[in-house]
Amino acid sequence: MLSVSLLFIFCSNVFSQEYWLRQNTPTTKRLTNCFFIDSNTGWVSGDSGVIMKSTDSGRNWILQNSNTFHDIISMHFINERLGWANAWIFNPEPDEFYGTLLLKTTNGGTTWESEIYPDTNEFYGSVFYLDSLNGFIGGSPQFILYTANGGLSWIDAISDSAGFNGFPVSHITFLNRDTGYATGGVQDIAGIVWKTVNKGRNWVPVPTGPDAVNDIYFFHPDTSIGLTGDFKFGASFYRTNNNWLSSFNVNLGYVGMALSIDFRKRNDGWITIGYLSKLFRSVNAGNNWTKMEIPDSSAIFDIQFIDTTYGWCVGDHGAVYKYNTTMTNIVFENLNDIPEYKLYQNYPNPFNPVTKIVFEIPWTVNGRSGLVQTELKIYDILGNEIKTLLSEKKSPGRYEVTFDASGISSGVYFYRLSAGGIHVTGKSMLLLK
Secondary structure (H helix, E strand, O other): OEEEEEOOOOOOEEEHHHOEEEEOOOOOOOEEEEEEOOOOOEEEEEHHHOEEEEOOOOOOOEEEOOOOOOOEEEEEEOOOOOEEEEEEEOOOOOOOOOEEEEEEEOOOOOOOEEEEOOOOOOEEEEEEEOOOOOEEEEEEOOOEEEEOOOOOOOEEOEEOOHHHOOOOEEEEEEOOOOOEEEEEEEOOOEEEEEEEOOOOOEEEEEEEEOOOOOEEEEEEOOEEEEEEEEOOOEEEEEEEOOOOOOOEEEEOOOOOOOOEEEEOOOOOEEEEOEOOOEEEEEOOOOOOOEEEEOOOOOOEEEEEEOOOOOEEEEEOOOEEEEEOHHHOOOOOOOHHHOOOOEEOOOEOOOEOOEEEEEEEEOOOEOOEOOOEEEEEEEEOOOOOEEEEEEEEEEOOEEEEEEEEOOOOOOEEEEEEEEEOOEEEEEEEEEEOO
């Protein structure tokens, strides 16, 4: 077994297959929502009423009966039993009308109950619940509605500025029971971030720019990123360090719409760009972003990390990707601190049967910077090659490789690092079984 953990990445166009592994799913429908409650249990949903559940960290998926063929716009769970979803009715059946279908499950999705929101032509595309009774839906034209009885009745929340009444809401989240945020707006008119400090009864709007805000991520109650963009000026985001009293816009340099954002940890963040079939990744808390190609060119619409190890994203043609857990040991360093090739002693040593090998690639190799063909191989005491751990082009930085010696007998072995066809250095290690 071999796992390689990249400790620094500096490249303008990197393939995401190192980071995201596609899972088998029983559907080819477009998937637009992803919601895990822990490292094992989660749901995805999307077009034509598709809802799927996994209880083994996304490796296997079971289709659930949502009792609707309408596209599911949003989904939210508070535990393994209680969940809600909203679908938009654009093609009413004989007993339906244009509007919003509200879905609920009390048994993890084994069965889904549904009812049409009683007012016609009202479309609520965001749902968020604090607990089994207190929840919120947002959309248009009634802004945000709240319930205190599990959805039996809904009450209009108040926007503290009449100037933004009727602007649709696309996303709702709460930092605690009192403080919440909503995002939305109208393309080419205004993007809005709303804030509540009284359990969602009143919301104060803050205009951010000319385009709707699609999603929001919080580093801290005062520091957050709101996604935006359009197909004329490109995908971008707003960033604030003072609770949206002011913000600045950063263009990602790619035409499209930034749709969903999440961070694996403070430095390591990801943004989806939807139909443009790209992801963007930041390794410095969102200050700079690198374009990442999707291995099979799928459009990606939603992304979620449940912790620093487990993450998923979903998209077109039934695509579900799981974050590659072999990439989690990421520590970013200054490339200029690496003056030359260096191969470290494996650890632990002696070992049985797994050990780690760390090496560094300098910023310049023979006066040139960029990718360099790098090989790391294992040899026995007679000089016979036992295994190739790595043979590919690598960027400058520090790398960690895991060597699993299962199936190899005890003894002294050597590992050697080569670059550009030239032997760099080597070391010995002891396997004891």
